[in-house]
Amino acid sequence: MLTLEEPSKTFDESSDITGSPARRDNKMVAIGLAIILPTIAFIWAWNSAQPPLDNTPLAVLGDVPPFSLIDITGKTITNDDFVGQPWVANFVFTRCSGPCQELSARMRSIQYALREKASAVQLVSISIDPKYDTPAKLGVFAKRYNAEPAMWHFLTGDSQDEIHNLMRHGFMQTVMPASDEEPIQHSNYMVIVDRDGKIRAVRDGMLPASKRLILHDLEKLQAETPSE
Secondary structure: OOOOOOOOOOOOHHHOOOOOHHHHHHHHHHHHHHHHHHHHHHHHHHHHHOOOOOOOOOOOOEEOOOOEEEOOOOOEEEHHHHOOOOEEEEEEOOOOOOOHHHHHHHHHHHHHHHHHOOOOOEEEEEEOOOOOOOHHHHHHHHHHOOOOOOOEEEEEOOOHHHHHHHHHHHOOOOEEOOOOOOOOEEOOEEEEEOOOOEEEEEEEOOOOOHHHHHHHHHHHHHHOOOOO
């Protein structure tokens, strides 16, 4: 008598149900990679975007010319008030709908960092729209960014031409008066000045790396031996 044997069954692990341990492990690995890889890519991109720091002495780029402006209290402030400590200057105006808000936020962040270090560095924001930016309006603007009066000074004046000339010829930045079609146009640089009133560096305040670079510039200036 012939006996028919039942065909043997082969078990293919690759076609196992999704609930098998091997399949679950592979799935967890895939999920883990999906989470970790973008994070690694972000960290790599952030680090690669950070320019290297060095200890090369800062060159002298020019001298800040004499100026006389008024602060938010109406007090007259001149360039001589900043002799003896490094300072950072930028130019903004309160009606600015463009970069001025980000520049002021960057300055605020620098202020916080300097405060933590108990640094004597001063910050100076000069309005390029003095006809509108009265001391009172600048005072409101300063409060918006938590400016500390002993460290961060907001200055204005009576003459737009004088301030624009100071910006162009004194701080080496561009500025164009408002027209019927456009508001005031200006460059976005922050100017690092040493304790003797000499311009030592100019940094683009719109770049995320600017804070890091400016703080490093200031550390260099503070480490210099004061001139007699």
